[in-house]
Amino acid sequence: MSFRCQVCGYRSPKWLGRCPQCGEYGTFEEEREAPSQVPPELSREEPPKPLPEVPAPPPERLSTGMPEVDRVLGGLVPGAVVLFGGEPGIGKSTLLLQLAANIADQYGKVLYVSGEEAPSQVKLRAQRLGRESPNLYLLSTQDLLSILNAMARVAPVALVVDSLQTVLANPEGGEVGSLAQVRESAAQLSRVAKTAGIVTFLVSHITKEGGFAGPKTVEHLVDVAVYLEGIREGDLRILRCVKNRYGSTAEVAVLEMTGKGLVEVPNPSLFFVSKEALPRPGTAIVPVLEGTRTLLVEVQALVTPAGGYGPPQRRMAGLDLNRTLVLLAVIEKHLGIHTRALDVYLAVAGGLEVTEPAADLGVCAAILSSLRDRPIPMDTVVLGEVGLAGDLRPVRKGPERLQEVAKLGFRRAIVPHQPLPKKPELEVVRAKTLREGMEALELL
Numbered sequence: 252m253s254f255r256c257q258v259c260g261y262r263s264p265k266w267l268g269r270c271p272q273c274g275e276y277g278t279f280e281e282e283r284e285a286p287s288q289v290p291p292e293l294s295r296e297e298p299p300k301p302l303p304e305v306p307a308p309p310p311e312r313l314s315t316g317m318p319e320v321d322r323v324l325g326g327l328v329p330g331a332v333v334l335f336g337g338e339p340g341i342g343k344s345t346l347l348l349q350l351a352a353n354i355a356d357q358y359g360k361v362l363y364v365s366g367e368e369a370p371s372q373v374k375l376r377a378q379r380l381g382r383e384s385p386n387l388y389l390l391s392t393q394d395l396l397s398i399l400n401a402m403a404r405v406a407p408v409a410l411v412v413d414s415l416q417t418v419l420a421n422p423e424g425g426e427v428g429s430l431a432q433v434r435e436s437a438a439q440l441s442r443v444a445k446t447a448g449i450v451t452f453l454v455s456h457i458t459k460e461g462g463f464a465g466p467k468t469v470e471h472l473v474d475v476a477v478y479l480e481g482i483r484e485g486d487l488r489i490l491r492c493v494k495n496r497y498g499s500t501a502e503v504a505v506l507e508m509t510g511k512g513l514v515e516v517p518n519p520s521l522f523f524v525s526k527e528a529l530p531r532p533g534t535a536i537v538p539v540l541e542g543t544r545t546l547l548v549e550v551q552a553l554v555t556p557a558g559g560y561g562p563p564q565r566r567m568a569g570l571d572l573n574r575t576l577v578l579l580a581v582i583e584k585h586l587g588i589h590t591r592a593l594d595v596y597l598a599v600a601g602g603l604e605v606t607e608p609a610a611d612l613g614v615c616a617a618i619l620s621s622l623r624d625r626p627i628p629m630d631t632v633v634l635g636e637v638g639l640a641g642d643l644r645p646v647r648k649g650p651e652r653l654q655e656v657a658k659l660g661f662r663r664a665i666v667p668h669q670p671l672p673k674k675p676e677l678e679v680v681r682a683k684t685l686r687e688g689m690e691a692l693e694l695l
């Protein structure tokens with residue numbers, strides 16, 4: 252007999268009140284071995300084969316009908332198991348119904364299993380999306396055996412299970428949504444997906460409460476794991492890949508929730524820059540890379556004289572605190588500005604996280620722009636990594652970023668000494684040091 256923490260998966264031979272791994276209370280549940288429920292026609296064991304006799308996978312990769320999503324998934328091979336995580340209400344069911352309909356239109360039958368909604372509800376959503384594909388098969392059940400039977404009967408090219416937390420793999424193995432059930436369901440579904448060559452999408456909710464196994468607990472069982480995230484109060488969503496057996500995990504897709512479901516934002520470069528045309532002090536625009544794609548983000552700074560006795564305020568949203576403390580020290584040392592007397596608040600507009608050092612110069616420029624109360628012209632972007640010696644370092648994919656910047660109508664770029672696009676259609680100022688960069692922006 253063994254017990255397992257339902258939050259992090261820690262295993263213990265006896266029941267524990269508090270999990271030594273994740274620190275949660277009352278999360279241990281007894282784990283019983285689930286009897287295998289795979290129908291015989293799907294579970295026949297294959298003997299091991301010598302490598303040359305192993306059939307090569309069909310070279311064709313399936314498209315989801317949404318190029319941006321394909322870029323993140325890296326193309327779907329038959330039998331691939333893809334985990335779609337995200338908070339409740341973020342749009343997972345909407346997106347998967349759209350993908351399911353697209354796949355059904357292009358390649359054949361798709362089975363969409365909902366454990367949360369009745370088929371009529373799913374139909375209603377499909378109508379709303381204008382996607383009533385005749386090749387889309389709906390099933391409402393929580394029973395793994397029914398899902399496996401339906402797979403055998405329909406023989407779909409793709410399967411959607413919405414959600415993994417509603418599938419009951421073993422009636423005696425604990426509550427629906429418990430770690431044991433979720434793992435067993437994921438394991439059995441991916442086994443069948445592999446034998447039958449069915450592209451399988453598993454939906455999983457992220458929840459903060461324990462007693463409910465989230466997507467993290469099954470990431471190791473799937474080929475691709477993606478998360479759908481909201482990036483601000485509004486309608487923008489980012490699809491981000493955290494694991495990919497078939498491609499890179501660096502890609503992201505920007506999607507927008509509309510009345511007709513999620514639509515791709517094919518050129519999201521400018522989405523993270525506020526629309527007002529007026530230049531404001533304390534704002535710098537930086538071309539950052541998300542995967543292979545350039546996004547323009549607005550770094551905002553508010554710098555005021557430190558009021559009280561304690562240490563000055565350092566607050567960040569969307570930027571790394573430690574990195575910014577280093578930049579403040581560099582500003583202090585190499586520009587001779589007494590930053591300890593200043594409260595510094597920094598934010599990235601649009602709720603995006605910027606971790607790239609390439610944003611350093613932009614962060615410094617925003618800080619100085621606020622301090623001097625002098626705006627940076629709106630047609631100017633700032634790019635470069637700042638070294639401890641106050642030097643400016645080249646950034647990855649500089650030419651690509653500047654090309655994108657020029658395409659979007661920016662006229663001027665402050666950059667380190669580094670390769671440039673062949674015909675830069677903008678004025679490029681190359682600075683060797685932080686000081687030169689700030690001088691070019693007239694911020695000293």
Ligand code: TYD
Pocket residue numbers: 337338339340341342343344345346376379380508509510511512513
């Ligand atoms: P849903 O896909 O049900 O989220 P999840 O499966 O991740 O829990 O989406 C929920 C929200 O999306 C809901 O508030 C309604 C909204 N929505 C739209 O804005 N447009 C649409 O076309 C659809 C189908 C849903």
Ligand code: MG
Pocket residue numbers: 340343344345367413
């Ligand atoms: Mg849903």
